[in-house]
Amino acid sequence: MKWFIDLFSSSIGRKVVMALTGLFIILFLMVxxxxxxxxxxxxxxxxxxxxAYFMTHNPLIxxxxxxxxxxxxxxxxxxxxLTIKNRQARGTEGYAVTSSKSSIWSARNMGILGTIILVFLxxxxxxxxxxxxxxxxxxxxxxxxxxxxxxxxxxxxFQEWWYVALxxxxxxxxxxxxxxxxxxxxxxxxxxHMKYNPVxxxxxxxxSIVVPALFAIIPILMFFV
Amino acid sequence: MKIKLKVxxxxxKDTKGAFKTYNVDHASPDMSFLExxxxxxxxxxxxxxxxxxxxxxxxxxxxxxxxxxxxxxxHGPLQTTTCQLHMRxxxxxxxxxxxxxxxxxxxxxxxxxxxxxxxxxIQQAGGYVNVNxxxxxxxxxxxxxxxxxxxxxxxxxxxxxxxxxxACKNASAMLFVSAKVSQFALLPQGQVxxxxxAEKMVAQMDAEGFGSCTNTYACEAECPKGIKVANIARxxxxxxxxMMTSYEGSxxxxxx
Numbered sequence: 127m128k129w130f131i132d133l134f135s136s137s138i139g140r141k142v143v144m145a146l147t148g149l150f151i152i153l154f155l156m157v158x159x160x161x162x163x164x165x166x167x168x169x170x171x172x173x174x175x176x177x178a179y180f181m182t183h184n185p186l187i188x189x190x191x192x193x194x195x196x197x198x199x200x201x202x203x204x205x206x207x208l209t210i211k212n213r214q215a216r217g218t219e220g221y222a223v224t225s226s227k228s229s230i231w232s233a234r235n236m237g238i239l240g241t242i243i244l245v246f247l248x249x250x251x252x253x254x255x256x257x258x259x260x261x262x263x264x265x266x267x268x269x270x271x272x273x274x275x276x277x278x279x280x281x282x283x284f285q286e287w288w289y290v291a292l293x294x295x296x297x298x299x300x301x302x303x304x305x306x307x308x309x310x311x312x313x314x315x316x317x318x319h320m321k322y323n324p325v326x327x328x329x330x331x332x333x334s335i336v337v338p339a340l341f342a343i344i345p346i347l348m349f350f351v
Numbered sequence: 352m353k354i355k356l357k358v359x360x361x362x363x364k365d366t367k368g369a370f371k372t373y374n375v376d377h378a379s380p381d382m383s384f385l386e387x388x389x390x391x392x393x394x395x396x397x398x399x400x401x402x403x404x405x406x407x408x409x410x411x412x413x414x415x416x417x418x419x420x421x422x423x424x425x426h427g428p429l430q431t432t433t434c435q436l437h438m439r440x441x442x443x444x445x446x447x448x449x450x451x452x453x454x455x456x457x458x459x460x461x462x463x464x465x466x467x468x469x470x471x472x473i474q475q476a477g478g479y480v481n482v483n484x485x486x487x488x489x490x491x492x493x494x495x496x497x498x499x500x501x502x503x504x505x506x507x508x509x510x511x512x513x514x515x516x517x518a519c520k521n522a523s524a525m526l527f528v529s530a531k532v533s534q535f536a537l538l539p540q541g542q543v544x545x546x547x548x549a550e551k552m553v554a555q556m557d558a559e560g561f562g563s564c565t566n567t568y569a570c571e572a573e574c575p576k577g578i579k580v581a582n583i584a585r586x587x588x589x590x591x592x593x594m595m596t597s598y599e600g601s602x603x604x605x606x607x
Contacts, residue, residue, distance in 0.1 A: 129594055129595075132554075132594070133591075133594040133595070136553055136554070136557055136590075136594075137523070137525075137553070137556065137557050137561070137562070137563040137564075138553060138563075138586075138587050138590050138591065139594075140563060141563050141564065141565075141587075142587075142591065208563050208565075211562060211563065212520070212521035212522070212523075212562040212563055212565070214455060214560070214562075215454060215455050215456070215521055215522040215523070215560055215561055215562030216453060216454065216455065216520070216521070216522045216562070217453055217454055217455040217458075217522070219368075219453060219459075220453060221420060221423065221450055221453055222357075222370065222448055222450060223422055223423040223448045223450070224423045225422070225423030225424055227424075227572075228424070228518060228567075228568075228569040228572035228573055229520075229567035229568055229569040229572065230567070233565065233566060233567040233568070234520060234567055236565065306566070309566075310565070310566040313566050313580070313583070313584050313587075314564075314566065314584075314587060315587065315591075316584045316585065316586075316587040316588030316589075316591060317584070318580075318581050318584030318585070320581075
């Protein structure tokens with residue numbers, strides 16, 4: 127068992143935790159987006175409400191969601207740990223002159239981007255996830271199923287301009303975070319090969335633009351339409 | 352040409368240092384950066400002041416001794432070693448800031464000289480191959496594909512100057528260590544200690560207090576020998592594979 131602890135307390139092992147949890151969250155983002163797009167369906171929220179009920183009541187989904195919460199916590203916790211360790215590695219005296227030419231902005235600022243996303247996550251969880259799980263909410267009946275009307279809650283939140291703005295800014299932060307994070311995860315796991323690098327790069331960059339853009343378009347459409 | 356030089360001066364390991372500004376009035380564009388400091392030092396000695404301490408040895412770009420952080424770049428604005436950097440790279444009248452490498456694992460000994468023996472200890476931990484004594488083996492006995500040999504040689508061109516550590520915002524030594532792991536991992540001669548090597552060198556790297564790689568690739572951009580970050584991916588692969596499958600279970604990991 128000692129080898130296992132050694133592995134995950136090593137500099138590379140810690141990065142592997144970041145990469146694996148990050149990739150899982152990327153998968154989650156995709157599922158989340160497909161669910162959210164149902165908000166745009168012109169059916170008074172039936173598809174979205176039924177989906178929200180399913181996501182909070184299906185035992186398999188529930189199990190996966192606990193793994194997802196845990197991975198989020200690991201991703202944040204390990205990021206803090208690595209940041210502290212990396213700061214210490216630089217030493218007490220920093221450089222007087224630094225250049226930003228040799229690396230991209232998003233790669234150097236994953237911590238700041240992550241913090242913006244975390245703030246967004248807390249607000250987002252409190253208003254929607256928290257309401258859905260623990261809050262008092264109006265209900266709607268479809269057939270013989272009575273489900274919570276999350277659609278109306280989301281809809282009224284997206285009538286506030288500042289809420290829409292918060293969403294858009296956060297999605298930009300996620301886009302930059304993914305721009306570096308997606309490819310970086312593969313590099314950390316050692317998955318670097320000249321035959322596959324262009325594919326990973328293309329998928330990563332497309333994902334980091336398309337997914338946040340689609341997420342952001344939902345509140346914008348609901349605000350204006 | 353005239354140059355204003357802002358240099359980090361520090362008496363020894365335990366005292367605090369500070370920047371001091373010097374004027375170099377008779378620099379030639381054909382001088383190397385180190386020759387320019389030689390000229391300044393001669394003037395300082397004549398005036399009875401203490402000369403600026405800096406590391407240098409071969410002055411032809413292969414020993415890895417010179418280690419100056421110039422205007423925000425290790426080895427200056429070009430992708431060369433400091434000894435191969437010439438004053439024509441700078442503008443007349445420019446102020447140039449010269450700092451030592453900054454990393455916890457590379458403590459400043461004096462002025463611009465840092466202690467880089469951490470790299471030696473990483474190398475000693477596993478950067479070697481054991482060869483049995485006996486008759487000299489035939490040179491072409493073991494077939495190695497040309498491309499593999501080239502890749503191993505590219506990794507082996509690392510001179511261990513520490514520019515990767517200096518450039519990295521996390522002071523990570525992974526480009527150096529990965530080059531040393533790769534040059535053997537790619538070749539048949541390196542197979543015997545392959546797993547042990549990856550485990551021990553990474554463990555030593557962590558013990559020395561270097562940071563973790565966040566894949567900004569600043570190291571690759573600054574490396575005077577053009578070592579590729581693909582080596583870091585290979586080292587990650589080698590290390591993960593080794594830790595999960597090796598017979599040895601007691602090499603230690605982690606920093607402090």
